[in-house]
Amino acid sequence: MMAKLSNNQIAWRAAQDIHDSAYVNLGIGFPEKVAQYQPAGREAIFHTENGILDFGPPPAKGEEDWDLINAGKKAVTLRPGSAFFHHADSFAMVRGGHLDVAILGAYEVAENGDLANWSTGPKGVPAVGGAMDLVHGAKRVAVITDHVTKDGKPKLVKRCTLPLTGVACVTRVYTSLAVIDIEEGRFVLREKLAGLSLADLQAVTEAELLVSGSVADLTVPDL
């Protein structure tokens, strides 16, 4: 079995690219972890679709205020400088290009930047939330994900087979094995785990990985 990053480590790596004073939206679930790994000295401001700017970590158990929740309906706290607003203003922030970064999960990412992350097909109850708004709103849309599915199939594909969330919207993917940019409709490898050969990485990636310049080692702390 191939060595790979934990979800915490992927989240840590994604957090390193968030610049100081950035306005950031983190998708429900796994992407929420990114907030924990803000580099010291950099202040990101987190936006949640349901109407809070600059919320902080969860409260202690038993201290929850259920009017103070994030998009995943988890209790949060406030930081100094926070603001409340209604849903139309919240999505004006999203759609109007005011967020610097959105970091989302993925079922599939295609080499042209297409993202599928809301529906696994006709079974079950479909639910989309704010994902389709985020992918066409934030200045930079990044994905964090395991490099492959639980069945070991590639998630970085030539064309998405699952229902799309957005067209040509993702520009960077942080996976359990690599950091990959999407440029002009192609995957460009930026970083990979030190012990991993390009051939091994390509073997678990459906679309071709281009190398343009040097590929750095993907190094993260133990987390």
Next chain:
Amino acid sequence: MMAKLSNNQIAWRAAQDIHDSAYVNLGIGFPEKVAQYQPAGREAIFHTENGILDFGPPPAKGEEDWDLINAGKKAVTLRPGSAFFHHADSFAMVRGGHLDVAILGAYEVAENGDLANWSTGPKGVPAVGGAMDLVHGAKRVAVITDHVTKDGKPKLVKRCTLPLTGVACVTRVYTSLAVIDIEEGRFVLREKLAGLSLADLQAVTEAELLVSGSVADLTVPDL
């Protein structure tokens, strides 16, 4: 010279049709007078485009707060229950059909309800303000006006000759001589000054005045 109502009397007559608890927008200038004649026991709430609901009469001279003005840039006061809001919310109130009545001035009103009240033609600087929004927003759009122009020409016409403010939007006209409804593209006379014959009124009205049922005397107090 024909007997006619003063502007104050026209405003008084228009005020009698404003029901209790109505939300009302009064056009800049002459229509602002309507607020002075609210019937006792009826509470109208006045809206001004620039972001106040429930403003009151002007302050005493020297007491003006220039952040507290109406659409005509005149200083106003607040009544208990007032609210401030920005221009997009203000025109959501207008366009979204939330105002019960808008009362506007007119250069011309046509029998099909077309209104011309913003431009006297290509000369001078054109200015439209909120008039075009009001005529397509309020549940009821009424006009108050002298029955004829300063030159004695009819203002109630078959078709407007001046640039339109709105199409088929006016439903009632309060003039210095009569109260006239617009129904199915025709002027229907409701009230006229007691001493005035229908023939005399028709003589100063370009489009035909229909009579449907009885025509009441237009009676107003001395003002």
Next chain:
Amino acid sequence: MDKTAADLATAVAGIEDGMTVMIGGFGGAGSPIELIHALIDRFLATGKPSGLTVINNNAGNGHVGLAALIEAGMVRKLICSFPRSADPVVFTELYQAGRIELELVPQGTLAERIRAGGAGIPAFYTPTSFGTDLAKGKPVEEFEGRSYVRERWLKADVALVKAEAADTHGNLTYRAAARNFNPLMCMAAAETVVQASRIVPAGGIDPEIVITPGIFVQKVVAVPHPQQEEDLNLANAIYPEVA
């Protein structure tokens, strides 16, 4: 002017069979539980209203509030962005049995469609959902080289809204993220019915901090200590409680 309704039953008396009802809240935050339960009470007593189209971000949780309304069989169709959550069993079962209709709308588009309904904007263009299944059948237009989907306004017969403070003119404030869809729904319904933790006289709310001006509100009813959906669900509450 006093928009205060005597009680919850009076407040929801105007909702009739087949109406479209917007219900505020995002999950439990801002969800007008007491108004919803009053509506269920009326249905249990009179058999009305039913066949409702409900607009909410979610599909309810557990067996209280919106979930209870659906469980009572009063809802024909749901328009929402996210009917999946921790415990949406009630909706899921009816949906999979084909007994409730679902119109799925991206969350920002849902918010903007409601605002458009309130603001007299019959249609607008958004980049959201372009190229996806949710844009199927909708007109697409290009502006400055980018493609956008045309979306229509949403309006309702009635909106059920939860506020923090209301004055007798209907001016409202909200509490924290319980604001969410509530102010938009106030704008988009022919009749907006508000439950507020307290009702104060006109003038009792600073005009600078009014979030929903009273022009958008028709009825207010006092619910001094509103229940929270999460607390009820943690206690496994079921509405109405079975005797």
Next chain:
Amino acid sequence: MDKTAADLATAVAGIEDGMTVMIGGFGGAGSPIELIHALIDRFLATGKPSGLTVINNNAGNGHVGLAALIEAGMVRKLICSFPRSADPVVFTELYQAGRIELELVPQGTLAERIRAGGAGIPAFYTPTSFGTDLAKGKPVEEFEGRSYVRERWLKADVALVKAEAADTHGNLTYRAAARNFNPLMCMAAAETVVQASRIVPAGGIDPEIVITPGIFVQKVVAVPHPQQEEDLNLANAIYPEVA
């Protein structure tokens, strides 16, 4: 994070020749006079910026603020709803001499176009101006039997805004009807520059009463006792004062 600019000159330093500049205010209320005057100072000292397109509801009054900006010859085009008022001599003379361009927009459409710019809505339909000269050349569409005009968003390179309180994150409150276009313009500009009567630390404004969240603001500068256009005009002020 601290968005405070050192002084007015620094605050307006990003405005370049030919830019589109939104300026808040309705008449004098909410007009950022000190920011405008700082921009005029820069022009007098350096010859820049000129050829500006200015978006405001009006065309200025007297010889201060927006009127002084126009009088200085810095404005190529004005987009507004009401360039006529008590004393708009400066604009009127330039307009009649064909030396300034005017795009006249109904007031509600102006507000909505600015909001659309800020909200990522490239176009929307409105009943306003249908059948009038101001709808000429614009697409018309019928929805549910009624005709609507399609209008495009408005965006700007810079917005100059007047607020009451700002915190260092750029969260803003306004004063009374000085709010008007200011919150919308904050949303629609690439760089929003705010003059505020006071600047407080982050956390100094209750999150419930924030009108403009800081995400829409790039720079704030303190102007503790801002001048009012009406007072200046009553005193027949002319900016810059002639020595």
